[in-house]
Amino acid sequence: MPVIIEVAPAALFVENLFFRLATVAYLAATIGYLLNLGGKKEWGNFASLSLRIAFVLQTAFLVTRGINVERVPFVGHFEFGNLFIWSTALVYLWTEWRQKERYYAVGAFLLPLLLLYVIYVNLPMVNSAHRPLPPVLRYPLWLNIHVSTSVLGYAGFSLAFALALMWLLRTGLEKTVAQASPFMKTVFKAIPQPKALEDYMYSASAFGFLFQTAMIISGSIWADASWGRYWGWDPKEMWSLITWFVFAVYLHARFTRGWSGSRTVALVMVGWVAMMFTWLGVAWLLSGIHSFG
Amino acid sequence: MNNEASGLPERPAAPDSPQKQILNFLSSMQLGIILLLLLAVISVFATLRPMDEAIANIYTSWWFVGIMSFTALNLLLCTVERIGPLYRQAFRPRLEISFEAVKKMSVSRTVKLKKTAADPLSGAAAVFKANGLSARVVDAPAGQLLFGEKGRLGYFGSVVTHLSLLLILLGAMYGALTGFETQGGGRSGETFFVREGNFHVNIHEVKMEYLDEDGKVRPRAKSNITVTRRGEEIGRQLVSINIPLRFEGVSIYHSTFLWVSQLTITDPQTGESVGPVKLLDGDQYTVQDKNIAISALAFFPDFTMTPEGRPTTRGYKPNRPVLAYRITEGGQQRQWELLELGKPTVVETAAGPLELTLSGFENAAVYSIAKNLGRPYLFIGSMLMLAGMYMSFFLSPRRFYAVFDGKSSTLAVGGRGYRNKLLIEQLMEKIETELQQKEEK
Ligand code: HEM
Numbered sequence: 108m109p110v111i112i113e114v115a116p117a118a119l120f121v122e123n124l125f126f127r128l129a130t131v132a133y134l135a136a137t138i139g140y141l142l143n144l145g146g147k148k149e150w151g152n153f154a155s156l157s158l159r160i161a162f163v164l165q166t167a168f169l170v171t172r173g174i175n176v177e178r179v180p181f182v183g184h185f186e187f188g189n190l191f192i193w194s195t196a197l198v199y200l201w202t203e204w205r206q207k208e209r210y211y212a213v214g215a216f217l218l219p220l221l222l223l224y225v226i227y228v229n230l231p232m233v234n235s236a237h238r239p240l241p242p243v244l245r246y247p248l249w250l251n252i253h254v255s256t257s258v259l260g261y262a263g264f265s266l267a268f269a270l271a272l273m274w275l276l277r278t279g280l281e282k283t284v285a286q287a288s289p290f291m292k293t294v295f296k297a298i299p300q301p302k303a304l305e306d307y308m309y310s311a312s313a314f315g316f317l318f319q320t321a322m323i324i325s326g327s328i329w330a331d332a333s334w335g336r337y338w339g340w341d342p343k344e345m346w347s348l349i350t351w352f353v354f355a356v357y358l359h360a361r362f363t364r365g366w367s368g369s370r371t372v373a374l375v376m377v378g379w380v381a382m383m384f385t386w387l388g389v390a391w392l393l394s395g396i397h398s399f400g
Numbered sequence: 401m402n403n404e405a406s407g408l409p410e411r412p413a414a415p416d417s418p419q420k421q422i423l424n425f426l427s428s429m430q431l432g433i434i435l436l437l438l439l440a441v442i443s444v445f446a447t448l449r450p451m452d453e454a455i456a457n458i459y460t461s462w463w464f465v466g467i468m469s470f471t472a473l474n475l476l477l478c479t480v481e482r483i484g485p486l487y488r489q490a491f492r493p494r495l496e497i498s499f500e501a502v503k504k505m506s507v508s509r510t511v512k513l514k515k516t517a518a519d520p521l522s523g524a525a526a527v528f529k530a531n532g533l534s535a536r537v538v539d540a541p542a543g544q545l546l547f548g549e550k551g552r553l554g555y556f557g558s559v560v561t562h563l564s565l566l567l568i569l570l571g572a573m574y575g576a577l578t579g580f581e582t583q584g585g586g587r588s589g590e591t592f593f594v595r596e597g598n599f600h601v602n603i604h605e606v607k608m609e610y611l612d613e614d615g616k617v618r619p620r621a622k623s624n625i626t627v628t629r630r631g632e633e634i635g636r637q638l639v640s641i642n643i644p645l646r647f648e649g650v651s652i653y654h655s656t657f658l659w660v661s662q663l664t665i666t667d668p669q670t671g672e673s674v675g676p677v678k679l680l681d682g683d684q685y686t687v688q689d690k691n692i693a694i695s696a697l698a699f700f701p702d703f704t705m706t707p708e709g710r711p712t713t714r715g716y717k718p719n720r721p722v723l724a725y726r727i728t729e730g731g732q733q734r735q736w737e738l739l740e741l742g743k744p745t746v747v748e749t750a751a752g753p754l755e756l757t758l759s760g761f762e763n764a765a766v767y768s769i770a771k772n773l774g775r776p777y778l779f780i781g782s783m784l785m786l787a788g789m790y791m792s793f794f795l796s797p798r799r800f801y802a803v804f805d806g807k808s809s810t811l812a813v814g815g816r817g818y819r820n821k822l823l824i825e826q827l828m829e830k831i832e833t834e835l836q837q838k839e840e841k
Pocket of ligand 1: 432
């Protein structure tokens with residue numbers, strides 16, 4: 108029985124307003140980072156500021172949404188997607204704050220990815236109705252740990268994926284840069300050395316891996332508390348495990364086998380695809396208890 | 401990858417014995433990577449199958465469990481083999497390092513010292529300490545060496561992570577071998593037997609707690625149960641969602657509730673009546689002497705019709721209980737009909753009329769019953785795993801070395817990490833700047 112929480116029109120208006128404004132700010136940040144990468148350096152600080160504003164607006168959106176649904180907003184793709192975008196922006200802003208302007212180029216790759224996620228949660232097919240939480244899921248402590256660790260894990264993997272894309276472009280240009288257009292030369296120069304990219308990618312993946320592990324653990328503790336079993340072989344559970352395996356292989360191959368370059372980049376990309384499938388593919392293409400998102 | 405990072409035991413030049421070669425293969429990371437990828441690929445295919453089928457034919461099959469066990473063996477051997485070398489690496493660092501060797505480290509700097517040259521190493525030691533490193537001066541053959549380090553626990557992160565994973569796997573196996581998972585349930589006053597655990601569950605009462613006025617929100621079912629074995633009580637609890645009854649490693653969880661229709665069947669000619677017959681949705685009752693069967697299709701607690709003309713319920717509250725049922729006579733299915741609470745309907749059959757009354761309704765509780773003795777191990781293993789990963793990823797070992805060459809009055813500083821070169825590079829930059837500032841002051 109689909110039950111919808113009634114929300115006062117004014118509250119709904121405020122919630123929607125913050126959501127729309129955050130969307131616009133993300134768009135502005137994306138454009139800013141891209142212009143900065145393309146050589147218009149003066150746009151770098153604008154982009155970073157827009158992203159901070161987008162983050163604050165989205166925080167305001169999540170708070171109003173939380174008040175309107177009377178719980179932490181993470182049910183369904185709409186709410187979870189917003190939390191996930193929010194946490195990715197947070198992780199990125201934190202690294203940018205530590206690495207300063209030289210990290211702006213990374214923003215030019217992460218923000219378009221983030222914008223795709225933003226477009227997804229704006230799609231009409233993504234149900235944004237205000238729904239109460241099914242009683243079985245009301246186990247606040249583990250549930251909140253589960254959700255917050257999962258969005259942080261996803262954030263780390265998204266950042267790693269953006270860095271993998273950067274690595275691909277940078278090494279792809281390496282051989283042809285001499286004959287490339289002035290624009291491509293500028294872009295090439297703005298991107299850090301491949302070795303540095305690989306190190307960033309490793310840090311982002313390790314961060315994601317730690318939180319993905321915490322997500323799987325808290326999820327099973329929660330499932331045990333709610334259903335009396337900690338592992339149900341449900342497709343969503345399995346895909347998070349698959350993602351975990353792929354990143355485990357990446358970390359080991361890099362660290363112990365000394366793999367580097369295209370092979371590790373490929374593993375990170377496969378890991379990201381598995382992560383996206385865990386989030387979207389399972390719900391749209393496969394079914395299980397988790398298909399509520 | 402420098403040799404500091406690999407930490408692998410050194411290989412002798414002569415070919416190993418076959419036993420050793422097999423052991424090397426079984427403990428190799430190469431095999432580990434292949435096994436993890438294999439598990440990932442099999443899991444991908446398994447999720448494309450219906451879940452029950454995947455559980456029965458893949459996840460619990462001998463070969464899948466075999467691959468997992470093989471991975472566990474690989475992991476165990478690899479981890480045990482590395483504990484010794486890792487220990488030596490962490491606690492017995494090589495400190496006979498010359499000026500030239502420090503200069504050749506992959507992260508290194510040289511700083512000309514004039515002013516502070518009188519006591520070069522203690523100046524550098526202060527900089528090391530200011531950056532969170534321990535600092536001690538040791539005598540090396542080629543002169544004195546300043547050695548500073550941090551994050552020694554980081555060397556053991558992988559050992560803790562791996563052993564915790566083994567604990568989790570063993571805990572899961574132990575739980576699966578000594579435990580069981582099943583379902584059971586019933587209405588108020590009923591008892592059912594759980595063969596796997598050899599106990600009876602007596603359901604004294606199933607009551608519903610409605611959480612809102614109009615019954616839109618799924619209510620909470622609460623059931624009062626006691627568990628007995630050979631007549632002796634071994635557990636008692638008011639069970640509801642998220643509040644299970646636990647005893648002897650067994651948990652009885654409320655899983656869902658069902659509606660039970662109470663049907664009274666009367667022969668209007670004789671006045672004889674049977675019932676109330678208790679039917680769950682999908683149950684069938686056969687009236688022998690009339691040669692008909694009554695199937696309960698669906699119970700609607702708060703009946704209404706959709707605009708398209710399909711029966712539905714407005715909510716969970718039994719404001720207007722209605723049963724949809726179907727009569728089958730001599731194998732012939734009739735059109736479905738509706739029966740409202742307390743409003744008898746007369747049905748014509750070949751053997752005469754029959755009066756049906758929905759005389760009442762009640763709820764049945766369904767429980768998941770699971771015994772799992774592996775829980776504490778899984779929990780401890782999980783917490784250790786997080787600790788191990790934290791050690792691996794956040795306590796990155798860092799080692800810095802400084803040697804002063806009097807002739808050129810140059811200080812060489814070198815840094816080595818275990819996995820994170822970026823971190824060493826950044827720390828080195830800070831140390832260099834601070835050393836130069838000291839010189840300029
Ligand atoms: C999914 C299962 C596994 C997990 C979660 C895991 C976890 C880890 C972690 C977190 C590290 C530290 C990595 C880093 O710092 O980048 C590590 C290192 C390592 N792992 Fe695993 N591992 C797993 C399976 C395996 C397997 C099957 C092997 C097989 C031999 C293995 C061998 C190693 C080795 C040799 C290292 C180097 C560690 C060192 O000495 O510091 N791991 N593992």
